[in-house]
Amino acid sequence: MPLLETGRRVRDRWTHLSDTDAPPDEAAPVTVSLARLTAERDALLARPGDLGVRLPNAAAVADLVGLLDGDTNRLGLIVLTFPAFKDGRAYTQARQLRETHGYRGSLRATGDVLRDQFFFMARCGIDAVEVDLPESAAEAAWRSALDEVRSVYQPAADGRTPIDVLRRHTAPGREVAA
Amino acid sequence: MARKLRPDAPRVVTANRLRDGVVVYRTAAGAWSPALDDAHVVASTEAEEGLLRACTADVADCLVVGLDVIEVQIDAHGAIAPISQREAIRAVGPSIALPQDRAFAPLAAPA
Amino acid sequence: MYQYDAHDQALVDQRVDQFRDQVARRLSGDLTEDQFKPLRLMNGLYLQLHAYMLRVAVPYGTLSGDQMRVLAHIARRYDRGYGHFTTRQNIQYNWIKLEEAPDILADMARVQMHAIQTSGNCIRNVTADPWAGVAPDEIEDPRVTAEILRQWSTLHPEFSFLPRKFKIAITGAPNDRAAVKVHDIGLRMHRDPDSGEAGYEVIVGGGLGRTPVIGKTIRRFLPKDHLLSYLEAIMRVYNAHGRRDNIYKARIKILVDALGIDAFRDQVEAEWQALKDGPLTVPAETYAAIRARFALPPYDEGLTGSVSTLRLDEAADPALARWIRANVAPHRVPGYGIVNVSLKAPGQIPGDATASQMERIADLADRYSLGEVRVTKDQNLVLPHVRLDDLPALWRALDAADLASPNVGLVSDIIACPGLDYCSLANARSIPLAQALSERFADMARAQDIGELHINISGCINACAHHHVGHIGILGVDQKGKELYQITLGGRSDDNATLGKVVGPAVPADRAVELIAGFVDTYLAIRHPGERFIDTVARTGTAPFKETLHAAA
Ligand code: SF4
Numbered sequence: 001m002p003l004l005e006t007g008r009r010v011r012d013r014w015t016h017l018s019d020t021d022a023p024p025d026e027a028a029p030v031t032v033s034l035a036r037l038t039a040e041r042d043a044l045l046a047r048p049g050d051l052g053v054r055l056p057n058a059a060a061v062a063d064l065v066g067l068l069d070g071d072t073n074r075l076g077l078i079v080l081t082f083p084a085f086k087d088g089r090a091y092t093q094a095r096q097l098r099e100t101h102g103y104r105g106s107l108r109a110t111g112d113v114l115r116d117q118f119f120f121m122a123r124c125g126i127d128a129v130e131v132d133l134p135e136s137a138a139e140a141a142w143r144s145a146l147d148e149v150r151s152v153y154q155p156a157a158d159g160r161t162p163i164d165v166l167r168r169h170t171a172p173g174r175e176v177a178a
Numbered sequence: 179m180a181r182k183l184r185p186d187a188p189r190v191v192t193a194n195r196l197r198d199g200v201v202v203y204r205t206a207a208g209a210w211s212p213a214l215d216d217a218h219v220v221a222s223t224e225a226e227e228g229l230l231r232a233c234t235a236d237v238a239d240c241l242v243v244g245l246d247v248i249e250v251q252i253d254a255h256g257a258i259a260p261i262s263q264r265e266a267i268r269a270v271g272p273s274i275a276l277p278q279d280r281a282f283a284p285l286a287a288p289a
Numbered sequence: 290m291y292q293y294d295a296h297d298q299a300l301v302d303q304r305v306d307q308f309r310d311q312v313a314r315r316l317s318g319d320l321t322e323d324q325f326k327p328l329r330l331m332n333g334l335y336l337q338l339h340a341y342m343l344r345v346a347v348p349y350g351t352l353s354g355d356q357m358r359v360l361a362h363i364a365r366r367y368d369r370g371y372g373h374f375t376t377r378q379n380i381q382y383n384w385i386k387l388e389e390a391p392d393i394l395a396d397m398a399r400v401q402m403h404a405i406q407t408s409g410n411c412i413r414n415v416t417a418d419p420w421a422g423v424a425p426d427e428i429e430d431p432r433v434t435a436e437i438l439r440q441w442s443t444l445h446p447e448f449s450f451l452p453r454k455f456k457i458a459i460t461g462a463p464n465d466r467a468a469v470k471v472h473d474i475g476l477r478m479h480r481d482p483d484s485g486e487a488g489y490e491v492i493v494g495g496g497l498g499r500t501p502v503i504g505k506t507i508r509r510f511l512p513k514d515h516l517l518s519y520l521e522a523i524m525r526v527y528n529a530h531g532r533r534d535n536i537y538k539a540r541i542k543i544l545v546d547a548l549g550i551d552a553f554r555d556q557v558e559a560e561w562q563a564l565k566d567g568p569l570t571v572p573a574e575t576y577a578a579i580r581a582r583f584a585l586p587p588y589d590e591g592l593t594g595s596v597s598t599l600r601l602d603e604a605a606d607p608a609l610a611r612w613i614r615a616n617v618a619p620h621r622v623p624g625y626g627i628v629n630v631s632l633k634a635p636g637q638i639p640g641d642a643t644a645s646q647m648e649r650i651a652d653l654a655d656r657y658s659l660g661e662v663r664v665t666k667d668q669n670l671v672l673p674h675v676r677l678d679d680l681p682a683l684w685r686a687l688d689a690a691d692l693a694s695p696n697v698g699l700v701s702d703i704i705a706c707p708g709l710d711y712c713s714l715a716n717a718r719s720i721p722l723a724q725a726l727s728e729r730f731a732d733m734a735r736a737q738d739i740g741e742l743h744i745n746i747s748g749c750i751n752a753c754a755h756h757h758v759g760h761i762g763i764l765g766v767d768q769k770g771k772e773l774y775q776i777t778l779g780g781r782s783d784d785n786a787t788l789g790k791v792v793g794p795a796v797p798a799d800r801a802v803e804l805i806a807g808f809v810d811t812y813l814a815i816r817h818p819g820e821r822f823i824d825t826v827a828r829t830g831t832a833p834f835k836e837t838l839h840a841a842a
Contacts, residue, residue: 060529086327086410088450092528095447100563116311116320116328123446148307151300153440155568156447162568163296163440164575197316198386199340240318244336263772264709267718268338272710274720279370279643282690285652288682 005106005128007143014052014077023049031077034059041067045074052077052105057089061096072103080126082111091124098125098157118145125157183226187249190217190258191229192268193242201268202242204233210242214258214269219250290351290661291436292582293401300443301398304405308332309391316388331411331449333404334390338713341385343393344407349417349435349459350378350664354651357662359400361647367393372647374632374640376704376754377456378416378664379407383711405443410451412442412524416458418466419665422585423673425621428478429487431461433580434516437571441517448524452531453539455524456496459489468666468782470504471495471758473541474523481510488512493523493553494545497752501788502542505550507557513576518569522561526553586659586674592624594677609684611733612695617680626677628658630670630687631694631702635731636724639705640668649690657683666755667704667743669697694733700742700809701727704755708748708765709772715748717765717772722746722798729802730809739809742822745780758782760823761805762789774801778808778834779826792831793838807837 003012015030017023023030031052037044044051055064055078068074078097080090090109097103108128109121115138118129133139155162183189191204202210203217211217220226226247236242249261260266267273293301308328315325329335333344345360352360360380364372367389368382375381385393397403406413415435422430438457442448448455459476460467469475475492489511495504511519523541530548532538545553596617601610618627630650632640642650654662654672657679663671675683687693696702703726706712708719723746730736745759756762762777773795780789796804809822811834816825826834 085324086450087533088410088448089529089533091447091450092525096525096563114324116324117450120444120446120449148310149300149303149444151296151303152446153300153443154445158446163300165568166296167294167578168572168574194336194340197388199336201339237322238318240316243322262770264338264715267709271339272720273718274638274710274724276369277371277638277641277643279365279645281645282649285649285656285686288656 002133003108003128003130004133004139004142007139007146009133009139010128014050016054016079023047025049029076031079034064038067050076052079054079055081055090055093057081057083057087057093059093061093061101065101070101072097072101073105075103076105077108078103078105079108079110082109082113082117085112085114085117091120094121094124094126095157115142115145118142119149122146123152123154123156123158123160183223183247183249185223186221188219188221188252189226189247189249190214190219191226191233191245192217192248192265193233193237193245196240196243204229208232210236214250214260217250217258219252219258290353290583291348291432291579292584294582297440298398298401301401301403301405304332304403304444305391305394305398308394312387312391327409327450329387329390330409331406332390332394333407334385334387335408336713337383338709338711340383341387341390342711343382343385343390343404344375345380345382345397345402345404346407346414347378347380347402347664348414348439349421349432350419350666351421351432352662352664353400354655354660354662356400356402357647357651357654359396359402361644361651363393363396364644364647366396371641371643373638373707374642374664374668374670376640376666376668376706377407377414378419378666379414380664381707383707408454409449410453410455411449412445412451412455412457415439415442416456416467416472416666418460418462419663419671420466420618420627420673421461421663422583423620423622423625423627424462424464424466425619426464427462427621428480429461430580430583431459431467431476431478432583433576434461434476434478434489434513435459436579436583437516437575438520441520441569448528451524451528452533453536453541455527455541457520463784465782465784465786468755468758468786469495470786471497471501471755471782472504474520475504479510481512486512489516491519491523494542494550495786496540496542497755497757498540499537499750499752500540500542501752501757502546503786503788504542505545507550507554514571514573515565516571518564518567519557519561521569522557522564525560526556530556586661588622588625588659588674589676592622592676594624595619596626596677599677606681608695609681611737612684612693613680615695615699615733615737616697617675620674622674624677626675626680628672628675628680628683629665629697630672630692631697632669632692633696633702633727634691634694635701635727637691637727638720639703639723639727642670646690646692649686649692653683653686667698667702669702696733696736698741698743699730699736700739700744701730701733701736703727703744703746704759705746706748706753708746712748714751715765716750716767717748717774719746719748719754719763719765722763722765722774722801725798725802726805729806739813740821742809743781744805746774755782756780757788758786759789760826761808763801766795768795771797773797776801776804778831779823781823790831792835804838807840808834811837 029050206218458472492504658672705723709715747754775795777789
């Protein structure tokens with residue numbers, strides 16, 4: 001499935017291993033399931049190649065953080081799942097990873113990922129999405145989804161300045177139109 | 179909503195028109211009409227399936243949404259009426275008199 | 290009332306453009322109905338029995354005269370000349386065309402209104418005491434908090450796809466007029482006994498519907514600056530752990546019940562540690578800035594008197610005196626009263642108002658109520674700042690528009706959801722029964738003798754009319770194609786929130802009217818002096834009323 005990183009189509013450099021596949025080579029970036037990471041933690045973390053994990057949306061982020069001794073940045077990719085677009089648990093996982101646990105690697109959304117939810121995902125710190133994207137024209141549509149609403153009220157993981165902060169730093173009478 | 183009907187119960191296909199939400203019924207000519215009396219009545223599971231299949235293109239083409247099959251009865255004059263109260267209200271509108279917007283005399287100037 | 294600044298306006302305008310594009314993509318087939326449905330719901334657009342229904346947010350029930358005129362314009366231009374005020378302090382239109390919905394939202398945005406999050410599995414519009422800012426018993430105006438919550442919850446990136454809808458209510462006074470114990474989160478303002486500082490009691494997991502639950506206190510006192518971080522922690526625990534496998538078990542009340550309030554509190558506290566004192570902290574200057582945007586009304590100074598001490602000339606104008614007694618409440622400013630406008634004339638559809646009535650209310654608000662109108666959860670309207678000496682003129686003008694029924698809070702002030710006449714989820718009709726009951730109790734002098742009595746009628750277990758907390762609650766059921774009504778007694782949504790008890794089997798509509806008439810007769814026969822219906826039921830239980838059941842059988 002095509003991959004968009006910050007709204008642009010890219011080639012997936014990661015190999016997604018099943019629970020029995022061996023990694024192609026020592027240096028290849030691979031993702032494994034959370035179950036496999038739990039079972040083979042030491043060996044996987046000792047590999048020179050980048051490591052990623054596929055996180056079920058029912059998993060507790062705190063458990064993953066514990067498994068990594070508190071350092072989420074031992075991972076280069078965390079794959080989140082949206083089994084149906086209405087199932088919003090992974091939004092919470094994304095914000096916990098970014099804002100509570102300081103994760104800086106890639107956060108990728110997979111599953112039922114639609115253009116009209118992309119704005120929320122990006123705000124929660126998701127930087128890549130796997131989507132069914134037949135024509136290149138649609139790529140621009142995905143990028144524009146992030147600009148439809150430009151004013152935001154909440155602090156979140158995307159670094160946008162919330163309206164309340166803008167207000168506090170704007171002298172009265174000099175309000176900025178967004 | 180689509181309950182299992184008796185195999186030989188008379189039935190029609192209903193939906194809402196996508197662009198304005200109006201309740202419509204599938205006609206024998208393959209069109210959609212707001213009048214239940216225009217509906218194509220079928221009375222077997224096979225005929226129902228055939229009718230629904232014929233409608234799916236109109237769902238894909240964004241003409242209608244919310245396809246449903248409802249049971250009806252036909253009186254001696256050939257008039258069609260739904261069995262359930264819900265569908266009867268859907269077919270003819272609310273059972274109550276709707277509020278009538280009437281203008282009032284202008285407000286008197288303040289004393 | 291709150292005045293948008295350029296930021297608020299920009300967001301609402303951007304949202305209108307976004308929805309216009311989404312509707313165009315739906316009509317052209319780029320979006321399937323499954324994909325489009327949550328998008329339209331988040332803009333308040335349902336597909337109901339007869340057409341699309343649009344639910345417009347009236348944040349915490351406050352409207353200006355100009356906003357009310359636009360609501361009238363929408364009713365006339367895009368609908369059938371009327372609208373329905375709901376128990377969530379919103380207004381609904383029943384005959385909307387999808388292709389016109391973006392134009393309607395654009396018309397609303399011009400007067401700082403929107404339909405954002407009036408539906409869908411997100412944080413719904415926040416409700417508040419309809420007497421906010423004017424009630425004498427108020428600690429602080431809850432609308433400032435409600436507006437802060439409105440902004441925080443609008444297009445919330447994390448909480449737009451919750452397990453189920455989420456409703457927050459706030460009351461600023463010790464007398465709860467916002468039913469905070471039957472909301473997903475209820476906030477009750479009070480003062481810390483030690484410091485005297487104002488803050489919130491936080492109540493969680495209340496709700497009606499299929500599983501009615503009275504909410505539990507999760508935190509006795511939350512200082513105001515922690516408002517958003519604490520609520521975000523609650524929402525986060527709910528988003529992560531609320532059930533998604535069964536729509537009937539997905540509300541937060543089920544999660545709180547499954548974990549127990551103590552374990553739930555522990556999880557919230559743990560999450561809160563990560564959020565507390567972070568960017569969600571609400572500084573006092575934000576409260577002050579939001580309060581400043583509520584351009585508070587300029588009252589006339591030097592007036593005296595209160596409606597409770599007003600001398601009414603019964604002989605000269607008994608109808609006016611009766612209306613003042615029933616519909617006008619004390620205001621915190623001397624010389625002013627709070628005027629409740631009943632949308633419950635006998636035989637009227639509860640909560641419905643025609644475009645001309647809306648315009649009349651708007652004009653009267655501008656002339657007599659400093660330009661402000663409120664919507665109540667009892668489906669009535671309020672003109673909150675009326676000079677006592679304007680009452681006779683206001684009353685005459687309301688009366689000319691069928692808006693002067695002297696029955697607010699009385700037996701004929703019936704709360705009813707749209708029911709099977711409009712709602713695609715309904716099991717039975719609500720409106721015809723409400724009409725029959727209000728006609729049965731049309732004698733206003735007798736209604737005043739009966740005193741405070743709330744009858745609530747829901748057309749299905751979703752309980753939009755809050756029948757569980759009606760003094761007399763009525764639930765429509767469908768038993769093998771028959772439209773029947775199940776009656777409960779003794780419910781209430783005030784500080785002593787209680788769920789009503791079922792009396793007898795479900796009955797047809799005409800029998801329900803007879804039974805309720807019998808219950809009222811029983812009450813009149815056995816009440817102690819000064820005792821309200823609900824107090825009598827609390828004292829005697831349902832037993833004496835059940836005798837009515839048998840006697841009338
Ligand atoms: S209570 Fe039921 S019938 Fe009434 S409006 Fe709500 S969902 Fe519809």
